[in-house]
Amino acid sequence: MDYKKAGVDIEAGYKSVELMKKYVKETLRPEVMGGLGGFSGAFSLAAIKNMENPVLLSGTDGCGTKVKLAFLMDKHDTIGIDCVAMCVNDVACAGGEPLFFLDYIACGKNYPEKIATIVKGVAEGCKQAGAALIGGETAEHPGLMPEDEYDLAGFAVGVVDEKDLITGENIKPGDVLVGIASSGVHSNGFSLVRKVFEMTKESLDTYYDELGTTLGEALIAPTRIYVRALKEVKNAGVTVKGCSHITGGGFYENIPRMLPEGIQAVVEKDSYEVPAIFKLLQKTGNIEDQMMYNTYNMGLGMILAVDPADVEKTMEAVKAAGDTPYVVGRCEAGEKGVVLC
Numbered sequence: 469m470d471y472k473k474a475g476v477d478i479e480a481g482y483k484s485v486e487l488m489k490k491y492v493k494e495t496l497r498p499e500v501m502g503g504l505g506g507f508s509g510a511f512s513l514a515a516i517k518n519m520e521n522p523v524l525l526s527g528t529d530g531c532g533t534k535v536k537l538a539f540l541m542d543k544h545d546t547i548g549i550d551c552v553a554m555c556v557n558d559v560a561c562a563g564g565e566p567l568f569f570l571d572y573i574a575c576g577k578n579y580p581e582k583i584a585t586i587v588k589g590v591a592e593g594c595k596q597a598g599a600a601l602i603g604g605e606t607a608e609h610p611g612l613m614p615e616d617e618y619d620l621a622g623f624a625v626g627v628v629d630e631k632d633l634i635t636g637e638n639i640k641p642g643d644v645l646v647g648i649a650s651s652g653v654h655s656n657g658f659s660l661v662r663k664v665f666e667m668t669k670e671s672l673d674t675y676y677d678e679l680g681t682t683l684g685e686a687l688i689a690p691t692r693i694y695v696r697a698l699k700e701v702k703n704a705g706v707t708v709k710g711c712s713h714i715t716g717g718g719f720y721e722n723i724p725r726m727l728p729e730g731i732q733a734v735v736e737k738d739s740y741e742v743p744a745i746f747k748l749l750q751k752t753g754n755i756e757d758q759m760m761y762n763t764y765n766m767g768l769g770m771i772l773a774v775d776p777a778d779v780e781k782t783m784e785a786v787k788a789a790g791d792t793p794y795v796v797g798r799c800e801a802g803e804k805g806v807v808l809c
Contacts, residue, residue, distance in 0.1 A: 480578040484606055487584035491591035495601040499567070509602030511568050511625075521630040525564040529554035530621035532716075533658040537688050539617055540667055544582055546690040547620060548589025549596070550655045553691035554715065555624035556597040557770065560698045561711045563634040564626035566599035571622045573606045576613035586620060589690075596693045599624060632702070636710035636726040636773070643709055643773045643799040645733060646782050648697055649792035650769035652689040652745055656716040657763045661687060664753035678744040686745045694770045697789040701772070704785040710773035714765040721762070723771060723806040732802035733773075736809055740794040743767045761808060773799060 501510035516522045531550045538547045548571070556566040571590045573583060583606055594601045613619075653661065665671055665683060672684030679686045694713075701708060710726035723733045746767065750760050760766060774782050779795060786793035 480580050481606060481608070483580040484578060484583040487580055488587040488591075491584070491588045492601050495569075495591050495594040495599065497567070497598075497600040500600045500602055506603075509568065509570065511600065511602060516627050519627070519629040522627050523564075523630050523633060525559045525562050525626040525628060526624065527555040527558035527626075528621065528623040529558070530619065531655045533662065534655050534688070535617075535619060536662060536667070537658065537672075537684065540669065541672055541684050541688060543688060544585045545589050546592075546688065548586050548591070549593040549690035549693070551620050551622045552590055552593025552597060552599070552624070553693045554655055555622050556593075556599060556626070557691075557694050557713045559624050559626035560695045561634065561713045561770070562628060563632045563698070563702070563708065563711075564628040565699070566597045566624050566626040566695060568600045568602045569594050569597075569622055569624045570602065571604040571620065573604070573618055573620050574609055574613065575606065575618035576609060577615035578606060578608045582618075586618070590622070593690075593693060597624075597695045599626075634708050634711045634726075637728050639709045639726070639728055639731050639773050639799055641731065641799055641801045642776060644776050644779050644795060645735065645797040645799065646772045646774060646779065646786070647740065647768035647794045647796040648694060648770040648772070648786055649692075649740075649794070650714070650743070650765045650767055651692040652743065653687055653749075654691040654715070654765055654769060656765070658687075660753070660755075660763060661749065664749055664755075676744075676748065678748060680744075692769050692791070694791070697770070697786050697791045700785040700789040701782055704781045706774060706778045706782050706785065708772050708774060708782075712771045714768055714771060716763075718763050718765065719761045719806055719808065720758075724804055726773065727799075727804050729804050730801060731799050731804060733797060733806045734800055734809060735771075735797040735806060739796045740767060768794070768796065771796065
């Protein structure tokens, strides 16, 4: 008896690392010390010494049951982008710059080419965020997970000067809400998605005119990363008063998280076009409006609160980053929360 016969292939692990090295290398920043394969990732903090009071930010998350879609479609090159996005968007939401990222893949069986493809997506997400992929772990779990399945999670660390932290504490009545378009369902609410749509190859390969693509391709579209957009807004001289990453819990849970007491956010639902995938999901599943806005991003992945005088600069900066902004509402005096009208 040996470890391989017990279900863990150490040689496959070595091969996975070799295959992923070229993708990891593309993400490295000057601050990275050492190479892939050490017991820890080393990252120099020399570059942040010029900050008055540097504050470290962190975010950790996974892709939820969206990975089931990757299994069914046998498409593993973008799920890593989702994993990175879920972490770095939270860091950016506080005004931070993501510095580095680590991933964790648990699998029933280590197929080196598949693992390398997953990490390729992680590296792509890191490149979009400007973060270095400085380490990770691939854990083979025979007997705990089916051989052809895996789970993916990650951890990001970023930094911000304390004076630039986005806290929401200075939001006041009259401030404007600017939403930034999502790329689709992102990585939340897939347990409901999988109840609404039949999760078969035939169903996922079905082309819908209103989507302009197949159902599967529309659903698996990777989560948008907003790091560059937030950076462009900051570089434009705009002080973002509040920022909400619209993830699980949709509008009702996430928007209030950026609000101080005595302020409510008013979002106008007809201020932008809700993407077709959400309309199809709602119609097919006969889902009520409140449930949709309490589960999904409904086409807005990030919502910023800014002073009315800064709206135009904010819109132009977001566009310069390659994203699409909308003025979607305002802040008013009232009980802390969100009102959709």
